[in-house]
Structures are given as C-alpha cells and as structure tokens.
Amino acid sequence: MDRRVVITGMGIYSCLGKTLDEVRDSLYTGKSGIIFDQERKDMGFRSALTSKLEIPDLKKELSRQQRQFMPEQAKYAYCATVDALRQAGLDQDFLDKNDVGLIYGNDSSAVPVVESVEKIKAKKDTTLCGSGAIFQSMNSTVTMNLGCIFKLKGINLTISAACASSSHSIGLGALLIKNGLQDIVVCGGAQEINPYAVGSFDGISAFSTRESEPTKASRPFDRDRDGLVPGGGAATVIIESLESAKRRGATILGEILGWGFSSNGDHISSPNVEGPSKSLEMAIRESKVDLKKVAYLNAHATSTHIGDAREATAIANVLGEYKPYVASTKGFTGHEMWMAGASEIIYSMIMMKNGFIAENLNFENPDEDTCRLNIPASRIDTGFDTFISNSFGFGGTNSTLVVTDYKE
C-alpha cells in the first residue's frame, strides 16, 4: 500500500502565539519570544535567556483528576491538540468510533522528578509524592495524558529522540498512514519550559550569553552567534490518508511528501555533515520532490557555532545548485527542542499559506560556512508551495520532512 498523507489540522501553544493567527503575525512582523529570566540568574545559570510562556489554567476544561497527571508540557500539548482537532473537524464522537493514533515527541519531564526526589529525601515517605508524580515524570507523559483525555484508540507512542523527536513523530505517523496501518494520527511535540529542565544543558555552555539583548541572542547562521536559547511549548499536527480526509470532507492544508532520517554514529553533541546530508538525501529520494520547486528550507540551525556550520555545509552540498531560501525560525523562538520538529512544520505551513518566508531573525553577517546559503535577512513576500524541514538531535539523530501544498 502506498497512500498519500495529508495535513488536516494544526494547533500550537508557542512563545509566538497561542493561535495560528497570532503566530502568523509574530512571524510576519519579526517578533521574538525570547526574554531574560531573573529566576534563572538567581539559580546560578550561566545564561538566563529563555522563551516566555505561561502555563495554561485548565480548571474549566479538565477535571482535577485529569490535571493531576499533567506536567506543564502536557498542558501545552492539550491546548495545541484541542485546536488541531477542531481545525481537522475531529469531534469526540468521531474519536470514539475510529482508531485514531497518537505519536508525540517528548524527551524530558524534570519538575515532577525533582519535586518527588525532594519529598522523598525530606520526608522519607513515598506516599507524599502524590498520585500524579509517576505519570508526570515519565517521558511518555504527554501521550498517556492525551490518549486518555481524548479517548484515542489507535497507536499510542512517545518518540524520545532529543531535538528531532517531533519531526520523527510526524515522519513515523506518515509512514503508518502510507502503509495503511492507520488512517489518522495525531502527531506533535511538547517541550517543558522551566529552569530544572535545562539547568544541566546550561552547564555545558551550550546557551547564548548575550543577556543584554535577549531578542538578539538566538541568531542562527549569523557570524556572531554564541549558542542557543532554550524555548518550548507544544505543537500538534493532524495527519491522515487522503482517502480519509476526502471521505470526511476535511479541509486539506498540505501533504507530507516524504520523510528522511539517519544517525550520525559519531559524537554525542557535535554534529557532523554526513548524517544530516543523508537525512536530507533520503527525504528528497522518498518524496520524489522536484528540487526546483523547493522554495524554502526550514533549517534546524539552533544558533550554535558548530551545529549551524555543519548543517549549512550539508544543505549546500545537497541543495547548493537550487539555492532555496534557507532560514531557521529559532531566531524567533529559541530552540523548542522536543517540540521543534512539529512547531517548525507549522511555522513553515503558516508561511506557505500566507505567501511569505519569515526572515532568519538576527542574521546580519554570514561566516565562511553559512555564506554558501541563501539566507534571508529580511522577510520575503513570495508564494511558494513546497518546503523542507530539518530537525537534528543529540546523539546524532536526524529527521527531515518534505511538505507541499495539496493538489489533486
């Protein structure tokens, strides 16, 4: 079986906005979501930069029992998924009667772990961890919560693949649909935003220390980049077979043309050129995309020196002669990590649907590696119908998706 896979719903809870329209406006106007967080500085962080996002109060939407099992990133994911399901036209009656799957990226849940350990050490009584701690602590917390809340009955799976988690979630979901094993899969990624989640990450000097200019700190591909800024939230993408979407009369937003992946088999934190190149090449091969039609590549580029340089080389080697616009939205959002693959599909979809390519925020000067790419320093107002999205993660896990506007 070789079925076409289309996108019928998107929802996002991001530092750029909590609706697709808000996010569109932020991308269009070049509005950054990065702030300086004094709490982190007081805790001894090397960098107190982060994206800003409040935890939603879901008292009206969910019972106490349901909320008890949800860490912050599951709450973000709930909000994104409600919106995505609504846009896809999937109501509870449909979810009750059909085997809708769920594959979501998440690779940490620090706060409930820290709080439980503190209680156990202080009180020597595990009961005081409470009923929610175990369910909040596990990497699969998002899928276990969403699966129960929305009563989903298809595949229920968390992808923990570092910063490529949610790109892989969409790729794997698309593969299941393509092969006829699922008709609809709720895909996405969630990322907690709290100091505990990224303290040890800060400890390896991976973050930008441009604290005097928070909105200029995340500057992918720029010569003067000095590290990433952690971000987060959640993004949900509903994908389904073309037949299913047509049968339901759903609005088809786009089509997943192909997925590529690879593992560097190399250093745990330093990426190489070969792995990302293989992921790109596989996605291009699988999608059979005409590279002349690829107008935009949403890069993984996180604003680290070596990561951006290696990705730039990989993109230039694979796509060089076609010269698509290459930009990373992480200049706006910081690095949304487990969420990034899915959120960047949504950011790119928003641009494609609204006829613009957001600037690579804070890109002022190329360096010897990034000069090979066509990086927009200001917004490009242009229609386009096909894009590629890269997501790479620690351990050398790589994922690339090719997406196009839907045509019969």
Next chain:
Amino acid sequence: MANQELIEKINTVLSEEFEVDIENITPDANIKSTLELDSLAIVDLVGLVENEFGVKIPSAEVGTILTFQSLYDYIAEHQA
C-alpha cells in the same frame, strides 16, 4: 472527638484540594463518592492529611475510614 475548628479546617482543605462544594462535605457523607476519589486519588487524600494535619494514615487503615465523621475522629485521635 474532633472540635468544630478542626472539622471546618478539614472541610476547607478537602474542598479546595478536590474541588468540591464545601456544602457537600457532611459528617455522614461517604468520602470516596463525595470527593470522587479513585484508587489513585486516595493517595492524595492520605498525603494531604499527613501534610496538613501531621497524621499518617497507614494503608491498612485507609479502607476503614468511610465517612467524613470517621476521618474527623481519626485525625483528632492521632494528632500529636
């Protein structure tokens, strides 16, 4: 016997934590059904009582405390 001040404090704490109207918490009412406790939420009840009132309810005794009156009495009896 629990005094009125203790009873009111218990009712307030339970009402806030389990998000039920305080009017529904009456001495003879069943704790599990009133607070809508499943087997997991009972863990939260035990933790709440320990944190707020300093009384640890052993798991073997939790099942014997059925009504709010029995909870008031248990806490009053075991408070230091």
